[in-house]
Amino acid sequence: MCEKDETEVHSKTERKKKMAKSKFPSSYLKERRVRLGLQPCEVAKATGLTLETYRQIECRGQLPEEHFEKLAITLNVTVNELKAEKAAVIIEGMFGVPKMKIVEFIAANLRQ
Numbered sequence: 001m002c003e004k005d006e007t008e009v010h011s012k013t014e015r016k017k018k019m020a021k022s023k024f025p026s027s028y029l030k031e032r033r034v035r036l037g038l039q040p041c042e043v044a045k046a047t048g049l050t051l052e053t054y055r056q057i058e059c060r061g062q063l064p065e066e067h068f069e070k071l072a073i074t075l076n077v078t079v080n081e082l083k084a085e086k087a088a089v090i091i092e093g094m095f096g097v098p099k100m101k102i103v104e105f106i107a108a109n110l111r112q
Helices: 006-021 026-035 040-047 051-060 065-074 079-095 099-109
Strands: none
Touching: 026 051, 040 051, 040 065, 065 079, 079 099
């Protein structure tokens, strides 16, 4: 039985740590909100979140997927766009592939 190379094990461990710490791209939510001329309190109210919770989502980038549907409607995007953004951040953190390339790839290959 072959032993795993220590650098391979370390690399996988580091990727798992990065993935666990990966956060939703809060700049995306803020950019969408600003582009639509909305205030944080307006998005919070429309999505049924408290203002504090929405601010945490936008500033810290923490976003449970249970809020995707309401956020998508409020920010005039699709749930798939939110999922693509979130996945792109994780992939970028793990493999160093630029987020924009991942988002473009996902958009081009989404099942309609």
